[in-house]
Amino acid sequence: MTKKMDGIKALPEQHEVVSILEELIHKDGAGSWPPRANHTDSTWPVALRSYKEIYQELVLLLPTATPSLNDQVNTTRIANFRLRFRDLLYKRVNLAQVKQLLEAADADRWDVFPRDVYNAFYCCIASSRHAYRWATIPVVQVAQLEKEVDLPIELTEPWKYLQRHFGCTSESGNNMSNLVLNFDTEGRYMYKINTGMYDLVTSSEETFARIFYNVEMLGVPVYHDMVLAIVTFARGEKAACARHVANITAQLRLVLGSYFDHMHDQKIARSVWLSHIQGFFAWGIGSYDDASGECIKFDGLSGNQALLFQALDAFLGIEQYLSPRDQERNVPARQRALCRALAKYSFRQMLSETSNDKNEAQIVHDFGEIVKRLRVFRAAHRTRARVYLSQHAPERLPMTAGKSLLEPNIDQSLQFLDEFMVRRLSQTV
The missing domain is CATH 1.20.58 (Methane Monooxygenase Hydroxylase; Chain G, domain 1)
Incomplete structure (x- = not known):
């Protein structure tokens, strides 16, 4: 690193x-x-x-x-x-x-x-x-x-x-x-x-927190190669660009593997995650705004705020998951600026799937591999989120950290969340 x-x-x-x-x-x-x-x-x-x-x-x-x-x-x-x-x-x-x-x-x-x-x-x-x-x-x-x-x-x-x-x-x-x-x-x-x-409880808590730290640590080579892919493509150096996109494809296996290796019951116990970990990162309250005369409520933390996945979406030319309002509220300004720049110089749509240029063909192929791996990750996250959020917690109402209180009924809440995840999965193309 x-x-x-x-x-x-x-x-x-x-x-x-x-x-x-x-x-x-x-x-x-x-x-x-x-x-x-x-x-x-x-x-x-x-x-x-x-x-x-x-x-x-x-x-x-x-x-x-x-x-x-x-x-x-x-x-x-x-x-x-x-x-x-x-x-x-x-x-x-x-x-x-x-x-x-x-x-x-x-x-x-x-x-x-x-x-x-x-x-x-x-x-x-x-x-x-x-x-x-x-x-x-x-x-x-x-x-x-x-x-x-x-x-x-x-x-x-x-x-x-x-x-x-x-x-x-x-x-x-x-x-x-x-x-x-x-x-x-x-x-x-x-x-x-x-x-x-x-x-x-304590080991599950630390393992959960460390997932987000590890994503950024393992993501350093990805940022490096995304930027160099953009620079070399702008110079017309397609062979070099192909190497950098291939590097991203390979490194993504390690990043996503870190999630798969830790987000399961043997490392983060389902019996304690909802009760003793997730709730702390929620918020669900607001403050009075003098200008509008209204109480503005804020949600809590979400994995969708993680820089690496926002950057990958921008690099791929995929629409950002978070709304502009939520980005301005929850994502640090310089991280937002990086994602805007990656989206601005995204060149994926400039490539031809039928190109005779072997380097361009390789870049197209590796972009497809990156998307495929993100889809697998998002599908797995959808399944695991349902399992973890379904745990018994009689002391509280259904709630996620990122979206605060949900529907009164847990089944309705899970359906509500699933709609977001299905939509994100359909956008990952």
Whole structure:
């Protein structure tokens, strides 16, 4: 991966898609990809360390092995957790000093607030917001039915700076903030949800989170070859272009294989995923908008926010799954820019399936292989999603992280979700 990372940094800068990828890696990735997140306590400015300490202290109170089905008991548990969280933030966080650091970053003073620490802090605040929002794991019905939650100012003020920097508006964060950045520079999993629970829960949680980190790690050569395929095609170097498209085809086997190897009951237990993992990444609440006079609701995290699959769709000339509104809310701006550039320079439709040029014929063939593998992946994901979402969870209403509350009946909910997956499968051509 290091060799491919170096290869990206050495790409010729005269092409738009190259400069956009390099800017993404430099600014959002802190010079690396997956993005470098420095979670080492001693490297953080002192004013920020309390956030991490408070999360680690309170996360012990978050999970329970057997959730209560009593709404009154759950309401009290949630209120007590939030009260303690709010109190600790008020007592230990110097918000004025925190804002000074964030303003330094806004002014490109990365000597004061290094980018890799900034990334880790983004994850810390995002994880803290989700912990405060749900206040208990498994997620329970009384929390799901909330319309608004008054988050402490210590979690809302930094969020404004962070989201403005990354170019997102969602209050829930995204796949990058909560999952990919939740691994340190050595690949260790940091902000856990089920601390203190039995091994089946904790191992399933980390394995699930690591899928998204691994997708980006294994995707580095794919980004490298997508960009070089575009550059070489623009130069008329079809033999070189064919090599890069062939590389993508081969590398995709490893990326998708990582998903198939981990998203099954032996690695991520169906008995605990819905109850102890999925719910934490949902959101389903909003805030009052002064301009419109309405409450704007935000959904939570979705695998559809993963950059690699959005980039592949763009490179193939396939319509993006997420709506423009959801992209602007949940996908960091520089990731959106990369996908727009890949779509702009997508050359698949310029190729002829009946070309006598052997290189062009090879490119057409390998594009077909890429599409075939994506279709297999999406078909498998459709099947596995149904199995995992069908698990018994009497403490909650049917809900996904990415689409919030669904239909009251689980069968209706699964049918609703299946329609989205079938449509995406039909678009993958």
